[in-house]
Structure formats: C-alpha cells, structure tokens
Amino acid sequence: MSHDSSLISAQVRHVEALLEQRGLLDAGEIDTRIDEFLAGGTPANGARIVARAWVDPGFASRLLADANGAIREIGLSMAGGLQEQRLKVVANTDGEHNVVVCTLCSCYPIALLGPSPGWYKSEAYRSRVVRDPRGVLREFGVELPAGTQVSVWDASAESRYLVLPRRPEGTEGLAEDELAALVTRKGLIGTAAV
Numbered sequence: 420m421s422h423d424s425s426l427i428s429a430q431v432r433h434v435e436a437l438l439e440q441r442g443l444l445d446a447g448e449i450d451t452r453i454d455e456f457l458a459g460g461t462p463a464n465g466a467r468i469v470a471r472a473w474v475d476p477g478f479a480s481r482l483l484a485d486a487n488g489a490i491r492e493i494g495l496s497m498a499g500g501l502q503e504q505r506l507k508v509v510a511n512t513d514g515e516h517n518v519v520v521c522t523l524c525s526c527y528p529i530a531l532l533g534p535s536p537g538w539y540k541s542e543a544y545r546s547r548v549v550r551d552p553r554g555v556l557r558e559f560g561v562e563l564p565a566g567t568q569v570s571v572w573d574a575s576a577e578s579r580y581l582v583l584p585r586r587p588e589g590t591e592g593l594a595e596d597e598l599a600a601l602v603t604r605k606g607l608i609g610t611a612a613v
C-alpha cells in the first residue's frame with residue numbers, strides 16, 4: 420500500500436489507458452496479473468523458505484545475503500505485481516529477536532505471507548511496536564530474556580522484511596515439509612517465536 424496511493428493509482432490508470440489505446444495491453448490484463456499474484460500469496464510460502472533455511476545452511480546464508488535471489492531457487496519471487504520489491508530476511512538468534520512493522524501504512528511481503536492480518540495494519544501495533552517492542556511482544560505471548568536485543572524493521576513501499584525464526588529444539592528428526600508446518604505467519608513477522 421503506497422503512502423500516496425490515490426495519486427499513484429491515478430497515474431497508473433493513466434498509463435494503463437494509454438497502453439490499451441495503443442493496443443499494447445488488453446483491457447483488464449493488469450487486473451488479471453494482480454489477481455494471480457494475490458492468489459499465490461500465502462504464509463505457506465514463507466514457511467517453505469524458513470524450513471529450507473533450517474535444513475540447508477548454504478541456502479540460509481544466500482537467503483540472508485540476497486533474499487530475492489535465494490527465494491527464486493525454490494520457485495518464489497517478489498516480482499509479482501508491477502515491480503520487484505526488495506526482500507530482506509532477518510534471522511533470530513540467541514541474542515537477537517526481530518520484528519517487522521510498517522509504521523506509515525501496512526507494507527508487507529504479500530507474495531510470501533498472503534494478505535496482512537488486521538492487527539498488523541492497526542494504529543496501535545504500528546505506533547507501539549516501535550516505542551515498546553518488548554511490551555507488544557509480551558502481549559503476543561513472546562517473553563524475551565532480558566539480554567536479548569530486539570530489532571524492529573520498518574517496511575516501506577520498496578523494502579519488505581521476513582523474519583527467520585530459530586529452529587525449535589527437538590526437531591532434528593523432522594523432514595523439511597514437517598518443519599514448514601511448524602512455522603506460523605506470526606513467526607514470520609516476529610510476533611511469535613516460530
């Protein structure tokens with residue numbers, strides 16, 4: 420969601436109309452593409468990324484260095500819609516917990532998580548998670564040790580974030596798809612441990 424969405428919508432509509440007039444674009448083609456993009460977006464995509472990173476250290480390091488490139492290896496992309504959004508994956512560790520917000524509106528990696536939950540878009544979450552991340556996380560049931568640093572990542576129209584949770588203990592014997600089933604949308608935003 421853009422911060423100047425009405426102006427940008429009008430500009431986009433104008434360009435669409437010009438392309439349609441010149442026969443370069445069928446009427447409705449962009450709507451169809453956007454519908455396809457939204458239909459493909461589900462938290463199962465984010466969960467697949469996390470499970471692959473847990474079982475494949477090489478993938479994990481490529482993911483942290485260049486998330487847009489790494490997710491293409493497993494058939495995912497941030498290029499849906501009209502332009503590719505930059506994705507940064509931030510990994511939880513013993514000493515650091517990450518949480519994602521868009522303080523201005525509701526920017527969110529829809530391709531990897533599906534449509535965002537209502538609380539993510541709420542004024543309360545957007546304003547409070549920046550000022551008091553520990554307090555907000557406590558309300559979500561995430562108690563962090565005093566020594567854990569909390570990093571808050573503010574998404575924008577160009578940059579989206581995904582949290583890589585820590586692999587739960589006792590999951591050594593699980594297959595990749597079983598690991599993916601443990602990962603929740605909140606875990607990918609940082610408001611749950613996994």
Ligand code: FE
Pocket residue numbers: 420521522523524525526527574575576
């Ligand atoms: Fe936003």
